[in-house]
Amino acid sequence: MLAAPETKNWAWDEVKKASFYRQDARGQRIWGTPIRFLDLSYTEQTERLLERLTGSESDRRSALVLLGERPFELWALAALKASGGQGETSLFLYRRGYHQPGQDPLAYLDPANRLDRPWTHGLGLHLDGSNWRFQWIPSPVLLPKLEMGAQLPKALESAPQPSALLHLKRLQQGLGRLQALAGGERGMPSALASGTRAGFLLRHVLPWLKQAAPALEPLAGREAWVLHYGSTRGSGPTAGTLVFIPGDLPTRSKLVLELLKLNPTSKGARVRTETWGEGREITQVRGSGGVLHLWSTPEGTWICDKEAPLRAVISPTGLVTMGERREWCQVALASLKPETELSLWIVPRQGADAAFERTAIRRRLNGWTQQTWPNPFIAKAAPRSGAFSLSLGAGPTEAMLGAVLRVDDDTEMAEPGLGAFT
Secondary structure (H helix, E strand, C coil), X not given: CCCCHHHHHHHHHHHHCCCECCECCCCCECCCXXXXXXXXXXXXXXXXHHHHHHCCHHHHHHHHHHHCCCCHHHCHHHHHHXXXXXXXXXXXXXXXXXCCCCCXXXXXXXXXXXXXXCCEEEEEEEEECCEEEEEEEECHHHCCCCCCCCCCCHHHHHCECCCEEEEEXXXXXXXXXXXXXXXXXXXHHHHHCCXXXXXXHHHHHHHHHCCCHHHHHHHHCCCEEEEECCCCCCCCCCCCEEEEEECCCCCHXXXXXXXXXXXXXXXXXXXEEEEECCCEEEEEEEECCEEEEEEEECCEEEEECCHHHHHHHHCCXXXXXXXXXXXXXXXXXXXXXXXXXXXXXXXXXXXXXXXXXXXXXXXXXXXXXXXXXXXXXXXXXXXCCCCCCCCCCCCHHHHHHXXXXXXXXXXXXXXXXXXXXX
16 A cells, blocks of 8 residues: 555655756756755655656656655645546545545546546456356446445455456365366466466466365365466566465464475475565475465465565555555455355456546445446347356446447448548
8 A cells, every 4th residue: 555654665765766857947947967856845846746647657656655745735736737637646635535625625536427448447257156157347437336345355455456366265166166167277278378367277376276185175175365467567566376365274384384285396395484574474485396485464374476476565665456446346346145156357457547446436425326227229139048148237338339239220330441440
C-alpha cells in the first residue's frame, strides 16, 4: 500500500535520484546543472512533484506518496487538474479522506456514468461440482448492482496485483481438476508452457501433482491462493508464482522436509535461511529444479518460486497491490459459492489503472444502479448447450451488441471499410 513506511522510503529514493531544474519568471525551465530535490524550496518541491504526475507509473506513484504528506490545500486541486482526472490520483485522495470545496465534496470521483475503455476488467472461470461457470467482470457502469463478495485474506492485500489469480478450496484436488481441464500432461499445458498467464499450470504448479499423496499431506487439503506474475506489461514482477496458504501449518522443519519431497527434480536439495527486509526470516529450499522461497507469518505461509514477488510483499515499493483493488476483488469474489472448488480469474492491467475502483465507489455512494430488461433478441443469440452457459445482460449491453446481434431485423448492415474495421 502507498501508506507503508517501506513505500515512503522508496518514494524518497525515487525523487532523490531524479534531476530537477528551476524556472525563470516566464515559467521557462533554466537548463544547466541539475538541482537536488532536497535543495529545492518547499513550494518548488510541491511544483516538481505535481509535474511528476504526468510521468511514468513510478513517477506518478512516488509523487503521490510524498504529496500525501503535505496539506491538501497545497496540492489536491492542482493534482486533479494535472492528472486530467486520472483514476489513480482521485482514488488516492479519496482513501486519504479528501473532500473538495462545494456542494458535492466527492465530485472529483466523476465521471461515474460514462462508459470508458476498457469495458472488460476481468474474466473468471469457476468449478461447482461438475459444472463450470464463466464470469465476465465489466465496467461498473454496466453492472446492474455492485455485488459485495467475499473478502480477500488480509495478508493478500500487500501482494502486487497479478496477471492471474487462482483460488483452490483444497490444494491437491483443485490442482488435479486444473490438470484434467488442461487435457492432462500432454494436452494444453505443453502449448501453454511459454505463455504469459496460463503457462504456470505446467511450469510451476503441475510438478506438484506428480508426487504421491503422503508427500502432499500437510498441504493437500488446505485452502490456497495462487498469484501468477507472467506479464511483461507495467512495472510489477514479470515472472513467478506466489502461493499463499492461510492459517497455521506444521512446524518449519516438518514443512521444509515435506517440500523437499514436492520437487521431483531436486536431488541433493539443501536448505538455508536468509533475512530480507526488516528482519524477515526466509527459508530457501534449493535443488537442481530451482529454489522455493518460504516465509511463515501468523496469517499463513507464503511460497514463491522467484524472489521478486515475495520481496514485493515483504518490502512494498510503488507497485499496485491487491489492497488497492478492493472493489474489483469484491465483484470478482461475489461469484464464489460454498460448493465452488476452484476459481481462476484473468486480470487485465493494461490501461485499466484505478478507474474501476473510482467508478464503483462513486456509484455505490450515490446509490446508482444500471437498469436491465428482458431482451428476446439477445436471448435467442445466447447458447444454452455444451459445457458452458453464458448469459448476456440487457440494458447498455443491448446497445453495444446491437451491431452484431441483428437476429430478427431485416435492415441491411453496412460493411465498414478496411481502415474503420482495423
